[in-house]
Amino acid sequence: MKIFSSIRDKVWKFDQIEQNGTQFLYEKNDQIHYEFKSLGNNRFVFILNGHSHLVHIIKENSIYHIHLDGDYFAVRVENEQTRELRALVEHATQSSGERIVCAPIPGLITKIKVNEGDKIQHSEGLVILEAMKMENEIKSESGGIIKKILVKEGMPVDKDQELIVIG
């Protein structure tokens, strides 16, 4: 079985091979030697080629949030099937023509700068989202027409909540 781990644009490919009922992990043709033991509380001891690490792993759908040596990575892990499936889904949503602007962070909508039917340019300000006393302007990532505004001024929103539909 192939396992794909990706962080941002970088992809690492590993092969999982079963020999005599035991699982082995390979990268290219090299076997990876490791110890990996849970300490509970999402904490793991991970010794890789003699280098030891304390790793925190928290799973959220297909994303693994990894804290390691003071650093943080959001790792997407897939096998061949899930990887192909995701590519298909992404392709389908891209060609439908409608784009939904979501809240990148939770906060309070303090101002809506556009109206339904407005024609907008790339990187035009859409809404002002206040969080932790700072104002953040959410800008459009493409040009188009404001099809629908799904929020009102003064409304609190969650992360990833849909705000505006651009057509």
Place this chain on the structure above:
Amino acid sequence: MFKKILIANRGEIALRIARTCRDLGIKTVAVFSDLDLKAPYVHFCDEAYSLQGKTSLDTYLRSDKIIDICKKSGAEAVHPGYGFLAENADFARNIVDNGISFVGPPPEAIELMGNKTAARKRMIKAGVPVVPGTETAIRSKKAASKIAESVGYPILVKAAAGGGGKGMRLVDKADDLDFSIEAAQREAGAAFGNSDVYIEKFLEKPRHIEFQILADTKGNIIHLGERECSIQRRHQKVIEESPSVLLDRELRSQMGEAAIKAAEACGYQNAGTIEFLVDKNRKYYFLEMNTRLQVEHPVTEMVTGLDIVKDQLLIASGQEMTLNKSVECFWGHAIECRIYAENPDNNFAPSPGIIHHIAPPSGPGIREDSGVTAGNEISLYYDPMISKLIAWAPTRNEAIERMVRALGEYELQGIHSTIPFLIKVLQHKRFIKGDFTTNFIAEEESLFRMNEKRGRVAALAAAIYFEQEKNKKKFQSNAENTSSNWKLSKRKKVLDRR
């Protein structure tokens, strides 16, 4: 000395103040909003009273509620911490008028220095150099654009009542001026209850160096040397250190004298900070005075051996300060990192949530001033700073090494933090050399690059976890099948009997 004081603040600073009080045998009274009931400072203090409400406006900014609790609890003094009502002259006056001591400067000094435009005038008169800009608050868009043109872009729009980077906007060109003024006014209104803003010329690539001063009630003023706070993001300080690599003995004593002059000019008492910008020609300009305890005060404590909160309490109760002359010679080097609940991978988006697990570092030379513990929720209602990590060592390089080690040790689950970003800053060769300005973070894209070596280890750990989970599932579904086979055979028997 006081027997009991009320701490009109929350988070790490409330706990920091309460600790000194306990050292001195002073009883403490905490106040808390609905969301802070479980915060460590609430159960650390000897008494705690609810402020009934969630937002800052309903709780920590309500001087009437705080004064009522003072009376109810019998607190003789109020320590305001930083932020909230710390630099609100009306609050200080209200406290004093009610026969309670205010652990801070006289209301007149807060008023003068809180009004950034009046402060600038006074400083010019006292012979302290200031940054060019407006003398009064902006009254119209037209007037604003005229002033902006005359000092020349880029300019800063700043809250007249502000500080700490809130209600401040950098404007590069005339087109952005109106929007920036509106945004700064809204932010200033929400943060300080006063939406006045003014314009100041933006000095390009300066360094931010500030002086800690202490002034007693008998007219003695001393300084405790400088803190360099040039590592900033969106005008918010990120890393502070003392001493600064930029200052030599001569510049330090010049700036120290200017700081004392500034404090004298406003009749200052208690602990305060004079902020300066230093340009590339090592010329310094008065930026503003913070009439309160600063977030970054621990670095000064580490290199002077003082407890600044203790001196604040000594001064407020009319006693002598610990030292009677300025400090020009420091004990080693100290660095502070502010740890925010923000995700550096996603443009520092706030990261609210519940802290499931937290294990701060320790070891030689490490101090943590934290305001949270496991089970606490980081909400969107207050400042996202959760903790300050301070490293001390005999030399700057060793202090950097210790800080990197300590940040790597820090375990935090449930929310994102700026720890990975802080490590990248500390390991950057320009930071290590001391070659930076307030622009450092904005101009160093490498701070946002992934460390691929560590990335590969993370990728592998995730892959192994993924595989183990899959095996576990396989085992579980096998187990389920087995049990349903039992059920099936039992059912078959029952049916056979019919």
